[in-house]
Structures are given as C-alpha cells and as structure tokens.
Amino acid sequence: MSAVSRGDARQARLGACLAFPSSLVVFCIIMVPIVLMFRYSFNFHDPVHIMREGFTFENYVKFFSDSYYRGVFFDTLKVAATCTLLALLFGFPVAYFLAKTQSRHKSLLIILLVFPLMVGNVVRAAGWMVVLGNAGAVNALLVWLGVIAQPIKLLYTPLAVVIGTTAVVLPFMILTLQSVLEGIDFAVEEAAQNLGANMFTTFWRVVLPIAAPGVAAGTMLVFILCMNAYATPVLLGGSGITMMAPSLYGQIAKASNWTFGSSMALILVIATMLIALSANWLIHRRYVRTMAS
Amino acid sequence: MLASIVPIRRFHLGKWFLRVFVFLVYAIMLCPLVFVIWLSFFKDSILYFPPSGYTLSWYKNAWDNQSFVNGFIFSLQLAIVSALIGVSIGVVAALGLIRYRFRGAKYVNTLLLSPLLMPGIVAGIAIYLFYLRTENFLDRDIVGTLGGLVLAHICLTIPWTVRLVSASMHGLDPSIEEAARNLGANGRVAFWRITLPMLRPAIVAAALFSFIVSFENLEVSLSLVGPGSTTLPIAIMQYLEFNLDPTIAAVSSVQILLLGIIMLVTDRFVKLSQVV
Amino acid sequence: MANVSLIHLKKQFGQSVAVSDFSLEIADGELVSFLGPSGCGKTTTLRMIAGFIDPTAGRILIGGTDVTALPVHQRNTGMVFQRYALFPHMTVAQNVSFGLEMRKVSAHERDRRIELALDMVRMTEYKDRYPRQLSGGQQQRVAIARALAIEPKVFLLDEPLSNLDAKLRLEVREEIRALQQRLGLTTIFVTHDQEEALAISDRMAIMHDGKVQQVGRPDVLYEQPENFFVAEFLGKMNFFAGTCVGPGQFKTTDGLLLNVDAVTQSTKRVGVRPERVELVAVATSGNNIPVTVQSSAYLGSFVDVVLAGPNQQRLSCQVPNTATVSPADAFTTGRGLVMNFKASDCVVFNEEGDA
Numbered sequence: 001m002s003a004v005s006r007g008d009a010r011q012a013r014l015g016a017c018l019a020f021p022s023s024l025v026v027f028c029i030i031m032v033p034i035v036l037m038f039r040y041s042f043n044f045h046d047p048v049h050i051m052r053e054g055f056t057f058e059n060y061v062k063f064f065s066d067s068y069y070r071g072v073f074f075d076t077l078k079v080a081a082t083c084t085l086l087a088l089l090f091g092f093p094v095a096y097f098l099a100k101t102q103s104r105h106k107s108l109l110i111i112l113l114v115f116p117l118m119v120g121n122v123v124r125a126a127g128w129m130v131v132l133g134n135a136g137a138v139n140a141l142l143v144w145l146g147v148i149a150q151p152i153k154l155l156y157t158p159l160a161v162v163i164g165t166t167a168v169v170l171p172f173m174i175l176t177l178q179s180v181l182e183g184i185d186f187a188v189e190e191a192a193q194n195l196g197a198n199m200f201t202t203f204w205r206v207v208l209p210i211a212a213p214g215v216a217a218g219t220m221l222v223f224i225l226c227m228n229a230y231a232t233p234v235l236l237g238g239s240g241i242t243m244m245a246p247s248l249y250g251q252i253a254k255a256s257n258w259t260f261g262s263s264m265a266l267i268l269v270i271a272t273m274l275i276a277l278s279a280n281w282l283i284h285r286r287y288v289r290t291m292a293s
Numbered sequence: 294m295l296a297s298i299v300p301i302r303r304f305h306l307g308k309w310f311l312r313v314f315v316f317l318v319y320a321i322m323l324c325p326l327v328f329v330i331w332l333s334f335f336k337d338s339i340l341y342f343p344p345s346g347y348t349l350s351w352y353k354n355a356w357d358n359q360s361f362v363n364g365f366i367f368s369l370q371l372a373i374v375s376a377l378i379g380v381s382i383g384v385v386a387a388l389g390l391i392r393y394r395f396r397g398a399k400y401v402n403t404l405l406l407s408p409l410l411m412p413g414i415v416a417g418i419a420i421y422l423f424y425l426r427t428e429n430f431l432d433r434d435i436v437g438t439l440g441g442l443v444l445a446h447i448c449l450t451i452p453w454t455v456r457l458v459s460a461s462m463h464g465l466d467p468s469i470e471e472a473a474r475n476l477g478a479n480g481r482v483a484f485w486r487i488t489l490p491m492l493r494p495a496i497v498a499a500a501l502f503s504f505i506v507s508f509e510n511l512e513v514s515l516s517l518v519g520p521g522s523t524t525l526p527i528a529i530m531q532y533l534e535f536n537l538d539p540t541i542a543a544v545s546s547v548q549i550l551l552l553g554i555i556m557l558v559t560d561r562f563v564k565l566s567q568v569v
Numbered sequence: 570m571a572n573v574s575l576i577h578l579k580k581q582f583g584q585s586v587a588v589s590d591f592s593l594e595i596a597d598g599e600l601v602s603f604l605g606p607s608g609c610g611k612t613t614t615l616r617m618i619a620g621f622i623d624p625t626a627g628r629i630l631i632g633g634t635d636v637t638a639l640p641v642h643q644r645n646t647g648m649v650f651q652r653y654a655l656f657p658h659m660t661v662a663q664n665v666s667f668g669l670e671m672r673k674v675s676a677h678e679r680d681r682r683i684e685l686a687l688d689m690v691r692m693t694e695y696k697d698r699y700p701r702q703l704s705g706g707q708q709q710r711v712a713i714a715r716a717l718a719i720e721p722k723v724f725l726l727d728e729p730l731s732n733l734d735a736k737l738r739l740e741v742r743e744e745i746r747a748l749q750q751r752l753g754l755t756t757i758f759v760t761h762d763q764e765e766a767l768a769i770s771d772r773m774a775i776m777h778d779g780k781v782q783q784v785g786r787p788d789v790l791y792e793q794p795e796n797f798f799v800a801e802f803l804g805k806m807n808f809f810a811g812t813c814v815g816p817g818q819f820k821t822t823d824g825l826l827l828n829v830d831a832v833t834q835s836t837k838r839v840g841v842r843p844e845r846v847e848l849v850a851v852a853t854s855g856n857n858i859p860v861t862v863q864s865s866a867y868l869g870s871f872v873d874v875v876l877a878g879p880n881q882q883r884l885s886c887q888v889p890n891t892a893t894v895s896p897a898d899a900f901t902t903g904r905g906l907v908m909n910f911k912a913s914d915c916v917v918f919n920e921e922g923d924a
Binding site: 011012013014015016017018019020021022023025026027029030031032033034036037040090091093094096097109110111112113114115116118119120121122123124125126127128129130131133135136137140141164167170171174199224227228230231234235245248249252253258261262265268269272 | 307311312314315318319321322323324325326327328329332339340341342343382383385386388389390392393394395396398401404405407408410411412413414415416418419420421422423426444445447448451455505508509510511512515516526529530533534537541542545548549552553555556557560564565
Binding site for chain 1: 619620621640641642643644645646647648650651652654655656657658667668671672712715716719
C-alpha cells in the first residue's frame with residue numbers, strides 16, 4: 001500500500017470510529033426496538049401473559065376485519081388529508097408572500113413562524129381548548145354578538161382536531177414552501193410577464209410547475225405529521241373522534257395488548273409511508289422535467 | 294416637452310388582500326399561545342370570557358404545586374443531559390461522516406437521521422417494550438428512570454445535531470483551511486484553530502435546539518416515565534385531560550416563556566428557518 | 570417595429586436618484602446602447618421601458634402610444650435577460666412557444682414561428698432539449714429566439730453577453746447585430762463593455778450616476794467626447810492641464826506650449842488619444858513632449874507604452890505592431906523619447922470638464 005492510500009484508509013477508520021457511538025445508540029435504541037415491535041406484532045395475544053411466542057397474522061386480520069378499527073384508520077386518514085390540504089391552501093400564499101417580501105420585518109415574521117413549533121404541541125392544544133371550549137373565546141364572542149344563545153360544541157369534535165392539527169403543521173408547510181419559492185430565479189417570472197403572461201398565468205404556468213417537487217416534499221412531510229399526531233387529537237378530540245396514534249397507545253399502555261398495539265403501529269407507519277411516497281411519485285412523474293435534482 | 298410630469302401610481306388591490314390573508318394565517322397559528330398566556334392572568338378560577346379581573350396568583354399556585362415543579366425540574370435535567378450527550382456524540386459523528394469520509398457513510402447518515410421520520414408515539418412504545426425485555430434480562434429497572442429517558446432522548450437530539458452541523462460544514466469555504474495550511478499550520482492545528490471555531494455557532498445552536506426538542510417532547514417520553522419521574526409536558530397533558538383553568542395556563546406559559554427565550558438565543562447562532 | 574420616445578424619465582428610490590431626466594428619441598429600426606459603469610442607471614432605465622419599474626416621473630412612448638401606465642405583459646417588448654431566465658420546466662420549443670400562446674396564436678402558426686425563430690439562432694436541432702442540457706451560449710440563443718418569436722415592437726437586451734466567455738461573446742454579439750439589422754428591430758442594448766457598444770450600436774447613450782452624458786454615433790462619441798467622463802470612459806486619453814494663452818495656443822501647467830486647433834478662452838484641459846500619438850526619437854512638426862518610458866505591455870496587435878512626462882504625469886501611447894524591431898528592445902524602461910501629435914487631434918475641455 002502506498003503512503004497515500006494508507007493515509008486514506010486511516011482517515012476512513014477514524015471517520016468510522018467517530019460515527020460509531022452515535023450509530024450504536026441510534027441502532028440499539030431505535031432500530032432494534034422497532035424490529036422487536038415488528039416481531040411482536042406477529043405474536044399471539046395472551047390475556048394472562050400478555051404475549052405468546054409464535055407467528056400469526058391474527059392481529060393484522062383483527063384490525064382490518066373490525067369495522068371499529070377500520071373506522072379509526074379512515075378517520076385518521078380523513079383528518080390527515082383534510083389538514084394537509086388546508087395547510088397547503090393557507091400556507092402557500094403566506095409562503096409566497098414571505099419569499100417575495102423585501103420588508104425588514106421578514107426575519108421577525110420567520111421567527112414568529114418558528115416560535116409555535118418550539119413550545120410543544122401540548123401547550124398549543126391547550127390554547128385551542130381555551131379558544132374552542134364551551135366557555136371559550138369563540139363561544140363567548142358569538143353569544144355576546146347575539147349570533148347564538150347557547151354555546152355550540154366545538155371542542156371534542158373532529159372539527160377541533162382538524163383546526164388544531166392544521167395550526168400545528170402550518171409552520172412546517174410555510175417554511176418548506178418558502179424555501180422552495182425563494183429558490184426560483186425571479187428573472188424567470190419577469191421573462192414570462194415580458195412575453196405577455198399576466199400575474200395569474202405566470203403563477204400557474206411558470207412558478208407552480210417549478211415549485212412542484214418542493215411542494216410535494218412539503219406536503220408529504222405535513223401528511224406524515226398529521227397521521228402521527230397524538231397530543232392534539234387526544235386533547236381536542238376527546239371521545240368525539242379516535243385516531244390511530246392515541247388508539248394504539250391505549251392498546252399498549254392501557255389494554256396491555258402488546259401484540260395488537262404493535263400491529264397497529266406497523267400499519268400506521270407503513271400506510272403513511274406508502275401513501276406519502278406514492279403521492280410524491282405521482283407529482284414527480286408529472287413535473288419531473290422541472291429540475292435536474 | 295412638458296416641464297412637469299405627474300408621477301404614475303398603481304393601486305395593487307391584490308397585494309393588500311394578500312397582506313390581510315397573511316395576517317389572518319399568522320393569527321391562527323399564534324392565537325392559541327396568546328390565549329394561554331392571557332388565561333394565566335384571569336382572576337376567576339373557572340374559565341369565563343370576558344375575565345372579571347387579572348391576577349398573578351395562579352403562577353404562585355403553580356409554583357406551590359409539587360407535581361408541576363417536579364415535572365419542570367425533571368424535564369430540565371432530562372433536556373440538559375440529553376442535549377449535552379447528544380451534541381457531543383452527534384458533533385463527533387458529523388465530523389466523522391463529512392470530514393473523514395468512509396464507505397457506507399451515506400447509510401450511517403440515514404441511520405442517524407432516521408429517528409426524525411418515526412412517529413414519536415410508535416418510537417416511544419417500541420423503546421418501552423424493548424426496555425421491558427431488557428429489564429428482565431438485566432434484572433434492573435429501566436423504564437421510569439432518568440437514564441432510560443436520557444437514552445431515548447439522545448435519539449432525538451442526535452439527528453438534529455447531525456443535521457445542523459453537517460449543514461454548517463457543507464457551507465464552509467474549504468479554501469480558508471487551505472490558506473491556514475499554506476501559512477504553515479499543520480492539519481490538526483488548522484482544524485482546531487480554524488475550522489472548529491467556524492463551526493461553533495452551529496454546535497451551540499445544536500445544543501440549544503436539542504434542549505428544546507427534548508424539553509417539549511411528549512410522545513416518546515409518555516411510555517417511558519414512571520411514578521415520581523414525569524416530564525412537564527406529560528404533567529400538563531394529564532391535567533388538561535380533566536381540567537382547563539388558569540393554573541395550567543400559568544404552567545404552560547412558563548414553558549412557552551422558557552422555550553421561547555431559548556429559541557431566540559438559538560436564532561442568534563443559526564437561522565432557524567433553514568433548519569426546520 | 571416602432572420608434573421609442575423616453576420623455577424626462579426619472580426614477581428615485583427613497584433618497585437616491587437612480588435615473589434623472591433621461592430623454593431620448595429612438596428611431597424605428599435603430600440599435601441604441603446604454604453604456605456606463607455599474608450603478609449608472611442603464612438597467613433601471615431599461616426595466617422602466619419594459620415595465621418592471623414604475624418611473625417616478627416622465628413618460629415612455631412606444632410607436633407613439635403612451636405605455637407608461639401599461640403593465641409589463643401588455644407592452645409587447647421582447648426582453649433578453651442577463652442570466653437567460655429560460656423556463657427550466659419547458660423544452661426549448663415550449664419556451665419559444667410561450668409568448669405565442671399568450672397572444673393566442675393558433676397551433677399551426679405557432680409551430681411555424683417557432684421553427685423560424687429557432688432557425689434564426691441556429692438552435693432548431695435542440696428544440697426538444699431542456700435548458701439544463703444546454704451550454705450558456707446555447708441558452709442565450711434560445712432566450713433571443715423566445716423574445717423574437719413574439720415579433721415585439723422593441724427588442725430589449727440586458728447585458729446579455731456578460732455571462733458568456735470571451736470568444737462566445739464575440740460570436741453572439743455579431744449574431745445579435747446581424748439579426749437586428751436583418752429584421753429591422755428597434756433595439757435597446759444595455760452593457761458595461763464599451764467594445765461591445767462601439768461594435769454594434771447605431772447610436773450610444775453613455776450614462777453616469779443616473780445622468781446621460783452624451784448620445785450619438787460611436788465614432789462621434791469617441792472622436793468628440795463632450796466631457797471628461799465620456800473621454801475617459803471610452804478608450805483612454807492623455808490629459809494636459811493648463812490655460813489658453815492665445816489663438817491655437819495652450820500652455821500647460823508644466824510650462825509646455827502646445828498648438829491646439831480647438832482651444833478657446835475657457836479651455837482648461839487638453840486631451841489626445843494614445844493611438845494618435847507617435848513616439849519618435851527627435852522632435853518633428855506638431856506638438857512635441859519629452860517623455861521617459863516607464864513600462865510597456867506587448868498586447869499582440871499593438872504595444873501599450875506607459876510614459877512619464879516632464880513633470881512625472883502619466884501618459885500613454887499605443888504603438889501599432891508594424892515595427893521590425895522587437896518592442897522589448899524599442900521601449901526599454903528609462904529610455905528617453907519624444908511624444909509627437911498633431912494640433913488637430915486634440916480635444917479640449919473647459920473648467921467643468923465639458924468639451
């Protein structure tokens with residue numbers, strides 16, 4: 001071996017050593033448990049001993065054959081899809097505004113966007129409880145205005161969950177879209193206008209197609225977040241709606257049905273991945289010509 | 294030729310409409326926090342709008358509440374330890390991955406970032422089940438201990454550290470270190486005295502950001518806490534499942550304040566909008 | 570195609586004035602360059618004509634119609650951008666087609682005009698490629714085709730060549746000029762490169778600090794600069810400060826007496842171009858100034874010689890490469906020579922720096 005390649009090999013060994021501790025931790029604490037959980041989902045459920053070693057699909061069958069659990073799954077899907085769509089509709093104009101603005105308040109606006117993400121979903125859900133509760137701000141306002149006589153039930157409904165979850169994921173959507181839009185060379189939009197396209201046509205025919213892959217990535221991220229939501233559905237949905245994450249947690253922690261809970265966990269993760277990836281693939285197929293990367 | 298020409302003005306209706314829209318969306322995102330903080334000062338113990346008066350007594354109430362104080366301290370300890378350990382091994386790992394490239398580095402990178410893709414609740418449960426099995430094996434408690442939680446939280450802090458530090462390293466101009474070597478510094482000196490200091494903002498930001506991520510985490514911690522050792526978000530959540538009053542609003546406001554301040558400090562070091 | 574009238578155009582950003590009182594008539598089919606250093610206001614003016622910027626004051630007429638209040642997409646000015654600004658998600662053909670689609674041109678007619686436009690820039694075989702698959706020069710040609718396909722009233726070019734390498738710049742510049750003349754396009758060409766401007770313009774407008782310094786044919790601007798800035802910006806100039814001491818007589822501050830045909834009472838400075846100066850061993854008829862060689866640079870077709878005048882002022886001379894003696898030998902540092910030039914080759918400037 002020449003001195004150069006020996007040096008390279010030493011470098012590579014050093015690199016691997018440096019990365020080893022972190023890799024070990026993540027492997028043991030994340031990878032192994034997930035695989036273990038995967039394995040548990042194929043075990044038999046035993047009321048006394050919680051679990052009996054074996055290999056069966058009964059947990060998965062139970063999930064898909066029980067209309068209650070199918071309902072939980074589809075409710076989760078509906079809420080996630082609705083929130084993703086709303087986040088896209090509300091978030092895109094804001095992202096566009098932030099990308100184009102020259103204001104010196106821009107960094108303040110960005111901080112205001114990141115701020116809710118930092119304080120935790122529990123506290124944000126608490127805030128919505130204050131707003132949407134029977135004694136909350138919205139009802140108080142409507143009663144005071146004389147629009148209604150009695151408070152309407154807003155909390156502990158699917159609507160509350162949709163509102164709360166959309167508010168939670170909006171900053172993610174806006175930040176992702178904003179960086180995509182900022183990446184587009186402004187001269188391209190000017191060229192379109194110069195060639196005769198008004199603002200709307202420029203947006204529809206030029207900006208949107210170029211931004212599409214980024215939009216797809218942001219949408220995928222937000223969809224995954226919505227599917228996996230825990231704190232918001234529990235606090236704002238209560239018994240009014242049951243979603244996958246709270247449900248599977250209940251199976252493990254409260255019902256001690258590890259095998260079934262594990263299978264639910266796997267179903268959640270795999271279904272989310274499949275849906276997100278196929279939506280992403282569809283958009284890429286349509287707009288793949290846009291960018292090299 | 295006309296001597297004075299009237300300047301042309303165009304009224305952009307669309308622009309004003311957009312501004313109003315943006316304002317409304319921001320209001321939606323921020324109003325929960327505003328209301329929580331507002332509620333924490335309400336005089337009445339039962340939620341009612343408009344409030345009859347204002348008081349600071351709920352903060353005292355929260356301060357006297359053992360479970361909240363314990364939760365706060367526990368979360369603090371957990372976040373500090375997890376951030377310190379996670380950033381230490383995370384920075385080292387990022388260095389190993391990017392500076393000393395080795396075969397399979399790409400896979401290791403994916404591994405280290407993978408916790409970000411997991412649903413928190415699933416990860417928490419999986420770790421719980423794994424701990425139970427290991428407890429049997431090792432014949433000692435893991436679930437409900439600080440150590441068990443730290444291990445789990447490290448898996449939250451490592452990905453963000455690797456992301457932040459990697460991004461910073463990619464942004465470094467390689468010719469700066471080359472200039473140092475050209476001026477006579479050997480590889481190691483150039484690294485310690487030139488490159489590493491340039492990474493300092495990213496490392497500090499990683500530490501602060503990791504603190505935030507660990508402190509506010511609910512889903513992973515949920516399965517791993519025990520009696521006497523619970524985190525503040527969990528304590529808040531359990532209270533909220535039964536009750537909504539100014540006391541819990543006060544506790545929540547404290548969390549908002551703490552994490553908000555740390556976020557502002559972090560923003561001094563690294564533009565958070567690029568990270569998230 | 571149409572003529573363009575710029576009437577007292579002014580643009581102010583806050584406190585700073587980017588363009589002040591720019592008036593110009595551009596004839597149908599004429600190529601006018603806006604030339605000047607960065608920040609002189611040339612691009613701002615171009616963008617006002619295109620409609621991307623609203624003027625603070627003034628009007629813009631295209632073909633006699635006041636377009637000042639018209640939005641960009643209704644002005645029918647075809648623009649070529651500095652960094653090409655091709656639509657990355659469309660093929661070459663689709664890029665060129667875009668403007669035609671905006672004008673609701675029928676599919677059949679569109680195809681014909683796309684063929685025509687791409688043929689003009691010799692990019693027909695690339696019509697199904699994407700911009701990222703093309704080189705800089707090719708992208709620029711597509712950008713030109715795209716702007717021309719719509720048959721605009723005015724053709725606007727914003728430093729289109731500055732991102733190309735030197736050889737390509739020459740090629741594309743000639744192509745643009747050839748196209749422009751063949752099609753009779755009224756064209757405004759913004760550049761900071763004087764060679765470009767000199768080479769292709771029918772007329773040039775030199776700008777500095779938001780103000781137009783001089784407008785005219787390239788040769789007129791070069792031979793008869795109206796002020797210091799133009800004289801120094803276009804090419805190089807040897808200056809001598811002093812006063813007029815009689816008809817055709819100018820005494821420099823160093824005490825040299827020069828014969829200058831154009832001198833007047835208010836002349837404070839006299840200039841002569843380096844290529845109008847000869848370096849000789851002994852004084853002959855005309856003006857003679859003893860000089861010492863400081864350095865010389867062999868630039869292929871000529872030698873650029875830097876000299877020191879009698880009072881150490883910096884002078885330069887361009888010696889065409891027809892000598893049989895090697896320039897290295899001819900212009901050794903320290904060699905004493907005489908700088909000789911005719912009285913008729915001098916340009917005069919008064920106190921304010923105006924000619």
